[in-house]
Amino acid sequence: MGKILQIACCLVVFSAFIACDKDEVDNKIPYVRVDFRFYPYTTDSELASYGGIKMFSRQGYNGNGVFVCQFSMTDEPLFMAFDATCPLEQDTGFKTAVRIDEGSVLKLKCPKCGTVFDLKNEGRGGGTRLTRYGIRPLGYKIYYQVYS
Ligand SMILES: [Zn+2]
Numbered sequence: 001m002g003k004i005l006q007i008a009c010c011l012v013v014f015s016a017f018i019a020c021d022k023d024e025v026d027n028k029i030p031y032v033r034v035d036f037r038f039y040p041y042t043t044d045s046e047l048a049s050y051g052g053i054k055m056f057s058r059q060g061y062n063g064n065g066v067f068v069c070q071f072s073m074t075d076e077p078l079f080m081a082f083d084a085t086c087p088l089e090q091d092t093g094f095k096t097a098v099r100i101d102e103g104s105v106l107k108l109k110c111p112k113c114g115t116v117f118d119l120k121n122e123g124r125g126g127g128t129r130l131t132r133y134g135i136r137p138l139g140y141k142i143y144y145q146v147y148s
Contacts, residue, residue, distance in 0.1 A: 025128045027087035029094050032061045034133050034148035038068055040077065041142070047079065051105050053119075056146075061085040064097035066133065066146060069106055069119050081146045082123045083131035086110040098130070 036059055040047040046054040052070040059066040065084035072078035084097040089112060098117060101109040106119040108130070117125035123132055134147050 027128050027131055028090050029061050029085050029087055029131050032148065034060055034066060034146055037143050037145050039143045053100060053106060055084065061094060067108060068146060079135045079144060080119065081133040081135050082119060087128045087130060088113050088115055088126050
């Protein structure tokens with residue numbers, strides 16, 4: 001009986017720990033269909049090396065744009081895509097797009113509320129995170145598809 005109590009106590013402590021860790025609020029930006037391609041070795045050469053970032057306009061929620069960035073420091077590229085819509089602008093219909101935070105690596109800043117989102121940390125910022133889209137290689141990795 002003592003053993004069971006001990007395990008139960010551990011579970012309570014453990015779940016409290018998980019609860020504390022989850023201080024993030026889900027982003028309320030509605031789903032939109034996203035489907036476009038990028039070519040990191042030709043047209044979109046900004047994305048050919050680590051820290052590269054490019055905004056694709058007229059994509060994502062409300063056409064606010066989608067940012068694609070490059071993370072990998074090895075030969076195998078690692079890309080991530082984030083919607084430019086600031087998730088903290090719900091009151092005004094999510095019309096505000098974040099911009100590149102000049103002087104910092106892979107961070108985006110909202111011109112309205114000033115929140116900085118760290119793309120190296122899965123787009124987290126302001127107690128939430130940017131909408132993230134999937135990326136898959138196509139055509140023997142000559143180009144990539146961004147999709148929702
Ligand atoms: Zn904002």
